[in-house]
Amino acid sequence: MSKNYGPEYVRAIAPYQAGKPISEVAREFGLKEESIVKLASNENPFGVPESAQKAMAAAAAELGRYPDANAFDLKMALSKRYDVPMDWITLGNGSNDILEIAAHAFVERGQSVVYSQYSFAVYALATQGIGARHIVVPAKNHGHDLDAMAAAIEADTKLVFIANPNNPTGTFVTGAEIEAFLQKVPANVVVVLDEAYNEFLKKEDQYESAAWVKKYPNLLVSRTFSKAYGLAGLRVGFALAQPEVTDLMNRIRQPFNVNSLAQAAAIAALNDKEFLDKSAANNTAGYEQFVEAFKDMGLEYVPSYGNFVLVRVGNDDAAGARINLALLKQGVIVRPVGNYGLPQWLRISIGLPQENAVLITALRKALAEDRA
Numbered sequence: 061m062s063k064n065y066g067p068e069y070v071r072a073i074a075p076y077q078a079g080k081p082i083s084e085v086a087r088e089f090g091l092k093e094e095s096i097v098k099l100a101s102n103e104n105p106f107g108v109p110e111s112a113q114k115a116m117a118a119a120a121a122e123l124g125r126y127p128d129a130n131a132f133d134l135k136m137a138l139s140k141r142y143d144v145p146m147d148w149i150t151l152g153n154g155s156n157d158i159l160e161i162a163a164h165a166f167v168e169r170g171q172s173v174v175y176s177q178y179s180f181a182v183y184a185l186a187t188q189g190i191g192a193r194h195i196v197v198p199a200k201n202h203g204h205d206l207d208a209m210a211a212a213i214e215a216d217t218k219l220v221f222i223a224n225p226n227n228p229t230g231t232f233v234t235g236a237e238i239e240a241f242l243q244k245v246p247a248n249v250v251v252v253l254d255e256a257y258n259e260f261l262k263k264e265d266q267y268e269s270a271a272w273v274k275k276y277p278n279l280l281v282s283r284t285f286s287k288a289y290g291l292a293g294l295r296v297g298f299a300l301a302q303p304e305v306t307d308l309m310n311r312i313r314q315p316f317n318v319n320s321l322a323q324a325a326a327i328a329a330l331n332d333k334e335f336l337d338k339s340a341a342n343n344t345a346g347y348e349q350f351v352e353a354f355k356d357m358g359l360e361y362v363p364s365y366g367n368f369v370l371v372r373v374g375n376d377d378a379a380g381a382r383i384n385l386a387l388l389k390q391g392v393i394v395r396p397v398g399n400y401g402l403p404q405w406l407r408i409s410i411g412l413p414q415e416n417a418v419l420i421t422a423l424r425k426a427l428a429e430d431r432a
């Protein structure tokens with residue numbers, strides 16, 4: 061008999077489904093790890109920047125000591141980059157940590173959190189994990205409907221999550237739309253603007269969210285080193301917000317949530333403009349490579365502002381799972397998104413040109429066999 065340990069809302073959590081690791085697919089399908097292409101977790105296909113590898117090697121000798129709990133050097137670097145004081149910065153064990161800390165810091169059990177349908181899975185998890193109430197606003201064209209989200213805020217709403225660009229759909233709302241939203245949100249509601257893919261935006265789409273935190277005391281801008289900066293395995297992200305919000309985040313945060321190697325690597329990556337430019341250029345080219353192939357295959361896709369594309373691989377609700385399996389058998393790992401309510405679609409991360417080509421060939425084969 062079940063003992064019913066823990067609160068009901070914890071037992072109701074549907075665990076996060078991560079992209080399959082290469083080693084697991086190799087074992088399951090009897091493949092060589094070197095032959096596997098992973099385009100499943102929106103990682104940087106160039107891997108860890110060399111600058112960050114050197115910084116970590118230098119920091120390794122000090123691992124007998126605890127990390128700097130206040131991460132002085134990294135906060136100083138971020139403070140300079142984003143022109144905010146150091147006490148406006150919260151560091152996270154990945155930006156996932158930032159999202160969790162925000163839920164714990166600003167919302168009581170039973171109060172509500174607003175986020176969009178088809179937005180990042182962690183918003184639902186963070187909300188559920190504290191026993192809060194979910195207000196899920198229907199998406200518009202697979203993306204955030206900010207007018208509807210503003211209208212959905214209730215008297216007990218304490219937090220709003222917005223991903224821009226959004227994952228898993230790749231959609232984007234303009235800076236003007238977000239600012240109009242911020243002006244409508246009640247002052248006692250914290251808005252988490254999750255910009256995990258910000259560094260991939262084209263010049264003409266960029267907007268001044270880091271400067272907005274000076275204007276909006278309830279705004280928290282979240283960024284990560286996991287995507288464009290190539291440090292997903294190290295787990296480091298950060299948030300910018302005014303001191304009142306940051307101070308509460310800091311009370312919830314684990315004292316040593318960002319380790320010494322991650323702090324050193326993040327400083328190096330932050331200053332490695334060459335790596336970032338190379339990553340953005342590869343992403344633009346890879347996106348065009350995918351879009352051209354999807355058009356050629358007659359596949360519907362959602363125009364993406366991130367380093368991945370959501371593509372529809374069939375018209376029945378088993379299509380995503382079926383094509384995913386057919387791709388795995390060919391050694392290509394992508395991300396099924398049935399858990400997001402998108403069972404006809406797959407999310408495919410943009411890789412190196414050669415990796416993209418392998419995916420395209422495998423997808424053509426999988427679709428042809430599926431239709432036969």
Ligand SMILES: *Cc1c(COP(=O)(O)O)cnc(C)c1O
Nearest residue numbers: 154155156180227256284286297
């Ligand atoms: C990947 C991702 C994150 C979290 O990444 P971390 O590795 O935890 O920094 C946060 N938000 C969105 C929308 C993401 O796609």
